[in-house]
Amino acid sequence: MKLLSARRRHPMALVVLLLVGLLLTGGAYALFTSNSSAKAQEYSSDDVAQGQKLFVANCATCHGMSGQGTENGPSLVGVGASSVDFQVGTGRMPLQMSGPQGQVKKQQFNQDQIDQLAAYVASMGPGPSVPEGDYLDASKGDPAKGGGLFRTNCAMCHNVVGAGGALTRGKYAPNLQNVSEKHLYEAMQTGPQNMPIFNDANLTPEQKRDVIAYVRNASEEPSPGGFKLGALGPVAEGLFIWFFGLAAVIGITVWLTARSK
Amino acid sequence: MTSKDHDGAAGGTLDTVNGFTDPGLPEHKPRITDVEPAAAKVAERQVAAWFILSMIGTIWFIVSYFLFAPDGSLGRLRLQNAMLGIGAAIALGSVGIGIILWAKTLITDAEVTEDRHSIAGSAEDQAIALEILNQAKEESGIARRPLLRNLLIAAVAIAPLPAVLVLRDLGPLPGDALFRTLWKQGVRLCQDPGGVPEEDRPIKLADVTIGSAFHVIPEKLRESEDPLNEKAKAAVLLMRIRPEELNIEPGRENWSIDGVVAYSKICTHVGCPVALYEHQTHHLLCPCHQSTFDVTNHCKVIFGPAKRPLPQLPIAVDSEGYLVAQSDFHEPVGPTFWEIHTRSTDA
Numbered sequence: 018m019k020l021l022s023a024r025r026r027h028p029m030a031l032v033v034l035l036l037v038g039l040l041l042t043g044g045a046y047a048l049f050t051s052n053s054s055a056k057a058q059e060y061s062s063d064d065v066a067q068g069q070k071l072f073v074a075n076c077a078t079c080h081g082m083s084g085q086g087t088e089n090g091p092s093l094v095g096v097g098a099s100s101v102d103f104q105v106g107t108g109r110m111p112l113q114m115s116g117p118q119g120q121v122k123k124q125q126f127n128q129d130q131i132d133q134l135a136a137y138v139a140s141m142g143p144g145p146s147v148p149e150g151d152y153l154d155a156s157k158g159d160p161a162k163g164g165g166l167f168r169t170n171c172a173m174c175h176n177v178v179g180a181g182g183a184l185t186r187g188k189y190a191p192n193l194q195n196v197s198e199k200h201l202y203e204a205m206q207t208g209p210q211n212m213p214i215f216n217d218a219n220l221t222p223e224q225k226r227d228v229i230a231y232v233r234n235a236s237e238e239p240s241p242g243g244f245k246l247g248a249l250g251p252v253a254e255g256l257f258i259w260f261f262g263l264a265a266v267i268g269i270t271v272w273l274t275a276r277s278k
Numbered sequence: 279m280t281s282k283d284h285d286g287a288a289g290g291t292l293d294t295v296n297g298f299t300d301p302g303l304p305e306h307k308p309r310i311t312d313v314e315p316a317a318a319k320v321a322e323r324q325v326a327a328w329f330i331l332s333m334i335g336t337i338w339f340i341v342s343y344f345l346f347a348p349d350g351s352l353g354r355l356r357l358q359n360a361m362l363g364i365g366a367a368i369a370l371g372s373v374g375i376g377i378i379l380w381a382k383t384l385i386t387d388a389e390v391t392e393d394r395h396s397i398a399g400s401a402e403d404q405a406i407a408l409e410i411l412n413q414a415k416e417e418s419g420i421a422r423r424p425l426l427r428n429l430l431i432a433a434v435a436i437a438p439l440p441a442v443l444v445l446r447d448l449g450p451l452p453g454d455a456l457f458r459t460l461w462k463q464g465v466r467l468c469q470d471p472g473g474v475p476e477e478d479r480p481i482k483l484a485d486v487t488i489g490s491a492f493h494v495i496p497e498k499l500r501e502s503e504d505p506l507n508e509k510a511k512a513a514v515l516l517m518r519i520r521p522e523e524l525n526i527e528p529g530r531e532n533w534s535i536d537g538v539v540a541y542s543k544i545c546t547h548v549g550c551p552v553a554l555y556e557h558q559t560h561h562l563l564c565p566c567h568q569s570t571f572d573v574t575n576h577c578k579v580i581f582g583p584a585k586r587p588l589p590q591l592p593i594a595v596d597s598e599g600y601l602v603a604q605s606d607f608h609e610p611v612g613p614t615f616w617e618i619h620t621r622s623t624d625a
Contacts, residue, residue, distance in 0.1 A: 166472060168472050169471065169472040173551065174554050182565070184554060185561050185568075185581070211558045212557065215491075216490060219490055239353045240352075272378075277309050277383055
């Protein structure tokens with residue numbers, strides 16, 4: 018204490034004080050903000066090595082031997098583990114055939130292999146990591162807030178209840194009703210294919226959880242008004258009435274006016 | 279004369295008109311229920327069965343009202359709705375089918391011909407009508423009292439005038455409302471959380487990473503006079519594209535920052551929100567009529583019924599790093615209208 022009070026008028030004291038203050042606020046800021054962003058998952062070097070083997074065998078044809086991209090596939094540097102977990106976990110990658118967009122199919126790797134691939138791709142450059150379980154718990158989200166966010170950011174492509182819809186030139190926004198919470202989160206985070214990316218500044222992890230809660234709510238609630246007809250909106254309902262309703266009316270009219278034998 | 283008297287040859291006795299002869303009524307064929315009492319019995323039983331089915335439907339409606347009483351869950355409510363609907367459909371539908379079946383099989387099917395009669399009344403009737411009119415003219419004195427007649431005409435003539443005042447209340451005319459939005463110099467771009475937000479979430483340039491799409495409203499939207507109408511005009515889509523992919527027109531060089539561009543979200547066709555952004559092809563698709571806009575070419579229309587490109591909002595960064603508008607849109611947003619070229623926007 019004596020030492021401190023003796024040197025408090027030293028010309029460097031102000032500089033030292035400023036430095037200490039800056040470090041403290043910076044540290045505290047990092048501490049508080051890291052709470053609201055998904056934390057990096059730890060991968061061992063063994064995972065990375067195994068992932069590289071899988072990558073070279075299954076992905077390198079299109080993405081290049083070191084993931085740098087070729088004319089047939091984009092670079093994977095910086096796409097992050099989350100992107101791999103989504104693309105491979107939903108079976109979109111490895112791509113079965115080229116077309117307007119990758120199709121969902123039975124996944125080709127088990128979760129351990131997907132984690133190894135993700136570890137290898139994450140080692141190429143920093144990118145979003147696989148989300149924490151806390152942000153995937155739909156029961157903690159607010160479906161009402163999520164509904165507002167969904168209708169503003171998602172509904173124009175995915176339909177108001179997430180039933181999916183058409184895009185340009187053969188592309189489409191998929192149905193979300195049977196997509197897992199983790200894959201919903203990863204899709205928002207990484208923007209697969211033509212979907213825009215919703216980073217943590219656009220939709221915070223809590224808001225993403227609200228959106229997930231809304232999607233769960235919208236797809237699990239029964240429909241008190243009768244058949245949903247795919248929840249595709251007025252087109253599906255109009256077609257149903259056009260074909261089945263009108264056919265019934267025509268049938269009754271024919272029967273009414275037919276001569277009896 | 280009923281069709282039972284027709285032998286199918288009646289037309290032959292009529293005159294030829296314009297080269298055609300009246301074919302007459304087709305020959306009357308008796309129904310199976312008319313000639314076979316057993317068939318009539320079967321038909322009677324069928325009709326009776328429909329009426330009994332209708333009663334079962336009514337009873338089912340009443341039973342299911344109590345049997346499937348709602349317990350607060352949507353699934354239960356749906357079940358009750360379905361059961362009530364089935365009951366009501368059977369009750370009413372079966373009565374209808376039974377009556378029609380009765381008419382078709384058992385009620386007599388005699389066909390009757392009635393000739394049209396002349397439309398004009400007889401000379402006697404016409405004379406009586408004329409007399410009544412003349413009598414009314416005399417008794418009311420309308421010809422003898424021109425003052426009353428003219429005042430009556432004037433009173434009726436001005437009666438519709440109040441309608442002009444009522445119709446005036448449909449106004450006032452929109453004035454310049456179609457030519458300006460809430461955007462002006464220095465207004466921050468804020469995130470749209472749906473509805474009218476309680477608090478503004480301004481967007482920093484650094485938050486808009488490549489591939490992002492932000493749905494944007496002007497700050498202090500809720501303080502404006504009519505927030506929802508203002509939002510409908512001012513809604514903007516903010517995107518970041520690699521700067522080398524953008525083809526920037528001369529005169530618009532400083533309207534975007536490092537590939538961050540902002541365009542009106544209101545379709546220039548009929549005003550739907552255009553927000554289906556594909557971040558790899560940079561196409562913006564309108565969900566209503568499939569108008570497609572190319573974001574890399576100042577939202578030029580590349581497909582569909584829209585005629586004008588989406589208006590671009592010139593943006594800048596303020597001293598704190600937040601995105602702000604440089605001015606209002608340089609052209610009216612939304613669908614084209616007759617007076618669109620009659621004045622310019624505030625920008």
